[in-house]
Amino acid sequence: MTAPHYDVIVAGVGAMGSAACWHLAKRGLRVLGLERFDLGHAMGSSHGLTRIIRLAYFEGSHYVPIVRRAHQLWQETGDAAGLKLLHVTGSLDLAPEGAGPVESSLQSCLDHGLAHEVLGHAEISRRFPAFQLPPGHLGLWQPDGGFVASEKAIYAHVGLAQSKGAEIRTGEPMLDWRPTADGGVIVRTERGNYSAGRLVITSGGWIADAVPALASQVKTVRQAIGWFTTRRPELFREGAFPVFILTVEEGNFYGFPLYEHPGFKLGGPHFGREPMDPRDPDRTPSPTQVRLIRECLARYIPDAAGDPLTVKGCVYTVSPDEGFVIDTVPGVPQAVFASACSGHGFKFASAIGEILADLSTDTKTPFDLSPFALARFDA
Incomplete structure (x- = not known):
């Protein structure tokens, strides 16, 4: 039986994969998106209601052109979907x-x-x-900084992609894939095989399974995020309070104005991550991470240091230099991937989806991607 054929298969429909599906589908390509969990799930790194977008980028000026494009695309995508995705708070x-x-x-x-x-x-x-x-x-x-409504962003990208004919299949992870002699790929899932001219791999914590060249370069870690009772919510409302990155002796923390949840959201400590196997279904953050968050609140943001209302874990895939990896699979130019965003990637997703669409259609991207090449780790 002949495998169903697509122009492009996208493995992993989180923040970046959903964006890639949209940018590919609106170019008129036949797209299949494969997601191992439900849409908008909390098993990876794209959940939690809100994600910061910062244009003042201390991780390096080379990120700024891409995040400026992402800022523009979040607004455009929200307008197209009829949703407010980008909230500018400073x-x-x-x-x-x-x-x-x-x-x-x-x-x-x-x-x-x-x-x-x-x-x-x-x-x-x-x-x-x-x-x-x-x-x-x-x-x-x-x-110009602010936050993106994270799950809504994924829903928007997927809905827009489906409106252009993309097929999205949840609960169906890519088990493996192989290149074909004619320059395409075959992808295998539990439901069967699919063929495509190109493959986009955006599978987050599972990326090393699909791109073995990454296995020795990335690690998967757990991070904590929590929402806490506020004593003076008027101080933290959108319009009065910004998104922020806070460096203190306890570590690096990040927070948001109140949004769709009665609690104040704080995440971190950014470099207090704990290694984990993404196959472990337990996403509960460690008591140490939660304690450090609460200590940060008590010392530096005391009006938000009330009891926890919601505490969740978040899975990051981290590279040795904390930078992104966006490249083609070694020796297989028809397969491209984006991963190891090291806990600061969501804000870029709208633009990285566009970049992945460019790479999958032999379109010249306007950005210098050399800082994100896999080969930099061989130097």
């Missing part, structure tokens, strides 16, 4: 002077002409009285 990097994050975010603003302000300790307290920070802290304010 973003605030908070760190001790000289620690690096504020200075690096400032440099990315200067490199790309982004609006910004450097705030001293007194000005931070005046504008955002919810923070009680040590005197040596500085802030980098960038007014």
Whole structure:
């Protein structure tokens, strides 16, 4: 029996895979998206109601052109789907002077002409009285930052892709795949085989199963996010409070204005991740991670240091240099992948979906992808 044929198969329909499905389908291609869980599931790294989008990027100025495009696409995608996906609240990097994050975010603003302000300790307290920070802290304010409604973004991408004819199959993971002699691929699932001209692999924590060249370069870790009872919710409402990255002695934490949940959301500590096997169904964060989050709230954001209302785990796939990996599978140019986004990738998903569509259709991307090449780990 002949395997059903598609122009492109997308393995993994989370943030980036759903975006790839949309960008491919609107180009008129026949697309199949395969997802191992339900749509919008909480087993990976694309859930939790909200994800930060920052244009002042302390991880490196080379990310800024892509995140600016993502910012534009989140607005356009929301408009097309009739949903508000992008919430512009302003973003605030908070760190001790000289620690690096504020200075690096400032440099990315200067490199790309982004609006910004450097705030001293007194000005931070005046504008955002919810923070009680040590005197040596500085802030980098960038007014275009905010958050993306994460599950809604996936639903929007999938709905738009389906409106252009894409097929999305949930509960059907890709078990394996192989290249064919004619330059295509065969993908195997429990329900059968499918053939395609191209393959896009966006399977998150399971990426090394599909791209063995990544197995020695990436690790899968668990991160904690929680929503906590607030004593003064008016301080944390959207419009009064920004998204933020906070560097303190307890670690690096990130937070949001109140949105669709009565609790204040804080995640971290960013580098306090704990290794895990994604095949383990338990996503419960460790008591240590939750304790550090609560200690951070008690010391620095005390009006949000109430009892936990919801606590969840989140799975990150991390590369050795904390950078993304976007490339073709070694020796198989018809298969492309994006992974190892190291806990800071969701904001880019709308643009990375477009990049993956470009790579899958031999379209020249406007971005320099060399910093994200797999071969950099061989140097």
